[in-house]
Amino acid sequence: MPEHGRLGIRQLTILTIMIVMGDMMMIYPSVIASFSGQNAWLNAFIGIPLGMGLMYLYVKLADTYPGENLFGIFKKILGFWPGTLLSLIYLMYFIFGSSTQARVVGxxxxxxIFMFTPIRVVLLIFYIVIGWGIYNGLETIGRSSEILLPIVTVFMFVLVICLLPQTDLDQLRPFTDTNMQQISKGLMVSFIYPVGEAIPILMLLPYSSQQAHRTRDLVIGAGFGNFLMAVLVTISLLVMGLFLTQHSIFGSFVLAQKINIANFFQRIEVLMASSWLISTYFKSTIYLYAFIVGTAELFGFKASRFLVLPSVLSAFALSNIVSPTLSFIVTLAIPYWLEWDITLCLIFPVMLLIIHQIKSKMKLKKGMA
Structure with missing residues (x-):
């Protein structure tokens, strides 16, 4: 194993919540409203059990070969060369995911906020912190997440509670103003984007403590993170309505700007944005960590720390060129990113489980013969 750090089950669950929330805290309302229309809030809540089921599928995939990370499972199930090819595809997915999330932050x-600051400066600072966290190891990342998760959740609840006086239930009507195609796409978005993108957690499972309730905690963690996203979508529709939710790229930031209690408690949108930056930091960090550990696994390195600097520099460079403008991500990247997520986060894991079951039955029949 290239990584010798150990995560407690609580830390692993918190990291799962952070990955599920991640950049979705800012862009999820706009994304799901664009796909689902008026029923975005309903699809978001239906996606909670679907997301929990997807996380259960991930843990079952990891349990097929305990002690192996995602790339090791590929080789065990598919063989060396097909497993290596699939690992290369996921390596690209991990580094592109980290770079794209950092680019959205920039x-x-x-x-x-920093309108006159070059985006390269923001990205450089962001990746210096990411690189420092990865260099100090998985245990440091896990303990930091324990400290910072309360900040994220408290800010989320403050946002919702402070906006309750501005809600209008009529904004949720009509309830059936969508066709089957919108409903199906909305359902896919509701669990593939938040929970499906937590697939790098499979790179962490071999380095976590083996406890009997690990599956339960991870499934509940995925459900909790997805629940917070569903609440965010609902409050966005109740306050801003469908049109503004669809066209506000950073929806939760716009919502925070609307908080005004007695002309005293207001202008706290930067505090709200800090919770999003924290969750996105952990998501981008875990994606880059998965890339580094995966690279070490793929090439048989006994240690991975020496890969931190070149990987951080590569991700920083990629974040500068992955998107020329913000509108490029919204209009071109996000629609096709859903198909990429469906392929890598749903179809491939299901196929791997099916292949494993077939191989297990064939071995059983040969043993009986």
Whole structure:
């Protein structure tokens, strides 16, 4: 194993919540409303049990070969060369995921807060912190997530509670103003984007403590993160309505700007944005960590720390070129990213489980013969 750090089950669950929330805290309302229309809130809540089922599928995939990370499972099930090819595809997915999430952070900071700061400066600072966290090891990342998760959840609840006086139930009507195609796409978005993108957690499972309730905690963690996203979508529709939810790229930031209690408690949108930055930091960090550990696994390195600097520099460079503008991500990347997520986060894991079951039955028949 290239990584010798150990995660407790609580830390692993918290990291799962962070990955599920991640950049979705800012862009999820706009994305699911664009796919689902008026029923975005309903699809978001239906996606909670679907997402929990997907996380259960991931843990079952990991249990096929305990002690192996995702790339080791590929080789065990598919063989060396097909497993290696599939591992290369996931390596590309991990580094592109980290870079794209960092790019969204850079676009947000330079368009909403630091308007006159070059985006490269923001991305460089972001990746310095990511690199430092990965260099200090998995245990450091896990303990940091324990400290910072309360900040994220408290800010989320403050946002929802402070906006309750501005809600309008009529904004949720009509309930059936969508066709079957919108409903099906909305359902896919409701669990593939938040929970499906938590597939790098399979790279962490071999380095976590083996406890009897690990599956239960991870499934509940995925459900909790997805529940917070569903609440965010609902409050966005109740306050801003469908049109503004669809066209506000950073929806939760716009919602935070609307908080005004007695002309005293207001202008806290930067505090709200900090919770999103924290969750996105952990998501981007785990994606890059999965890339580094996966690279070490693929090439048989006994240690992975020496890969941190070149990987961080590569991800930083890629984040500068992965998207020329914010509108490029919204109009071109997000629609096709859903298909990429469906392929890598749903279809391939299901196929691997099916192949494993077939091989197990064939071995059993040969043993009986």
């Amino acid at each position: 676009d947000f900071m330079t368009s909403e």
